[in-house]
Amino acid sequence: MEPQSIDQLYSNYLPVLIATIVGFVLVISALLGSRLLAPFSREREKATTYECGMLPIRRASTNVGVRFYLYAILFIIFDVEAVFIFPWALSFVGVGAQAYWVMVAFIAILGAGLGYAWKKGALQWR
Amino acid sequence: MNNELFGFEINVWFDALARVGIIVGFMTVTVMALIYIERKILARFQMRLGPTRTGPRGTLQSVADALKLVGKEDLRPRMADPWTFELAPYVVFVPIFLGFVILPFLLDWHVRILELGLLYFVAVSSVNIVGWVMAGWGSDNRYAMIGGLRAAAQGISYELPLVLALLAAAMLAGSLNLNTIVVAQAHIPYIVWQPLAFFIFFVAALAEMNRPPFDIPVGESEVVGGPFVEYSGIRWSMFFLAEYAALFILALIGASVFLGGWAWPLGEELGRWWQLVLVSAKAGGLIFLVFWVRASVPRLRIDQLMSYSWKVLLPLTFVQIVVNGAVLVYDWPDVVLLATGVVGLGFLFWVTDRAVRRPRPRPALVAQSEAAR
Numbered sequence: 001m002e003p004q005s006i007d008q009l010y011s012n013y014l015p016v017l018i019a020t021i022v023g024f025v026l027v028i029s030a031l032l033g034s035r036l037l038a039p040f041s042r043e044r045e046k047a048t049t050y051e052c053g054m055l056p057i058r059r060a061s062t063n064v065g066v067r068f069y070l071y072a073i074l075f076i077i078f079d080v081e082a083v084f085i086f087p088w089a090l091s092f093v094g095v096g097a098q099a100y101w102v103m104v105a106f107i108a109i110l111g112a113g114l115g116y117a118w119k120k121g122a123l124q125w126r
Numbered sequence: 127m128n129n130e131l132f133g134f135e136i137n138v139w140f141d142a143l144a145r146v147g148i149i150v151g152f153m154t155v156t157v158m159a160l161i162y163i164e165r166k167i168l169a170r171f172q173m174r175l176g177p178t179r180t181g182p183r184g185t186l187q188s189v190a191d192a193l194k195l196v197g198k199e200d201l202r203p204r205m206a207d208p209w210t211f212e213l214a215p216y217v218v219f220v221p222i223f224l225g226f227v228i229l230p231f232l233l234d235w236h237v238r239i240l241e242l243g244l245l246y247f248v249a250v251s252s253v254n255i256v257g258w259v260m261a262g263w264g265s266d267n268r269y270a271m272i273g274g275l276r277a278a279a280q281g282i283s284y285e286l287p288l289v290l291a292l293l294a295a296a297m298l299a300g301s302l303n304l305n306t307i308v309v310a311q312a313h314i315p316y317i318v319w320q321p322l323a324f325f326i327f328f329v330a331a332l333a334e335m336n337r338p339p340f341d342i343p344v345g346e347s348e349v350v351g352g353p354f355v356e357y358s359g360i361r362w363s364m365f366f367l368a369e370y371a372a373l374f375i376l377a378l379i380g381a382s383v384f385l386g387g388w389a390w391p392l393g394e395e396l397g398r399w400w401q402l403v404l405v406s407a408k409a410g411g412l413i414f415l416v417f418w419v420r421a422s423v424p425r426l427r428i429d430q431l432m433s434y435s436w437k438v439l440l441p442l443t444f445v446q447i448v449v450n451g452a453v454l455v456y457d458w459p460d461v462v463l464l465a466t467g468v469v470g471l472g473f474l475f476w477v478t479d480r481a482v483r484r485p486r487p488r489p490a491l492v493a494q495s496e497a498a499r
Contacts, residue, residue: 014139014238015237016227016238018139018143019146019227020220020224022223024216031361034196034359037196038197038198038360040200048203048205049265050269051268051269056267059266060268064275068278071279071282072279078286079282082286085293089293089297090297096455097455100452100455110444114440118437123437124433125432
């Protein structure tokens, strides 16, 4: 991998920018097309929340089970770990055996963390 | 600065725009074709005929569906949060659409091969989970809320095995550039050296796409379509478009990283048409596999689903990465990779079989109330 100039970097990521814009334009144009073609009536009853025929009591966006939160925290820990593994995975062969064992130790520590969470029952859906 | 596109020298901006434009047309046609093919294949699995009435052999069914969806009233419930509800289709669709940028379709045709292509893909594509939660939260509907939360929990849990399995294969190539990865497989595809990583990738990809058997976020029989309950018409079809685009992208990524993309088995020196045939055959095979799984495997429970990712797939991907590292650092023969991969795959199948047969543990509340009685 040779270092890239800033110009090259811009031209490399230019399609990403354009694809983002095109993606938004696509959705907007689809919505506009439907706005033009689709019928619309102002009947109020249609805009009630669907709940199998009953009228819903209170808002739905209130309390969330804490178990989702546990998984979110675990995910953040391991995702940060994955971020560390990415650059290592591409360059450790050049650095040699020491880099390998350092990463094995890192993975072992996180593995121990996963084992602890497992033992504590954080991975069990309740 | 100028770039070359089909033999013409054009400005980089127009070049990028033209390539993205081609992708837009290609994506629309592919998604429509995939929907038709899926319905036909599922029908065959269930000994039905599938769509037959619209056009010759029902081939125009997707076109008719698209027209109907454009012409359908676009409702927004009164209680829904306008911003999150209206923006959710964008947040789901755009990140998935961005995945098309790095796909190595052919040796000399792609939107742009980025040096960090794989990292870009995993970073960008996972943003769509936010859109699912937005759809669930914004609808102010209990089914949508539960569906959105389930989608988030499942998406983040299977994100890690997916990313690390892809990384295990990228380690062998020593690059995240998808074209380099494909060229490195000119003779032997990585599925031979990394069968375990391939299987983990496939399972995690199914879960990321919310495809059966991992479809509890959108399960019709329990949460009535999950985050999409309140969406209708064209807004709903944006989610559908994103789902099938993701299916295509992940199939092509899997074909490039594990099956050798356009290269294997004919090497680099072959015409555009052969490359096209190879890529479509491999990606098509993976897509067929996805449909096949949908037709034959029942839906997983949520406790099975979460445990499978965290207790089985994640530790095994770490083992795979450590083994790959040892083989690369100490220059062990590649046969070690094959042997450990097959052993790991056998272990994975054994664990899966055991887990599927185990009865569900009693929920704590039920056990308490039974004890009190």
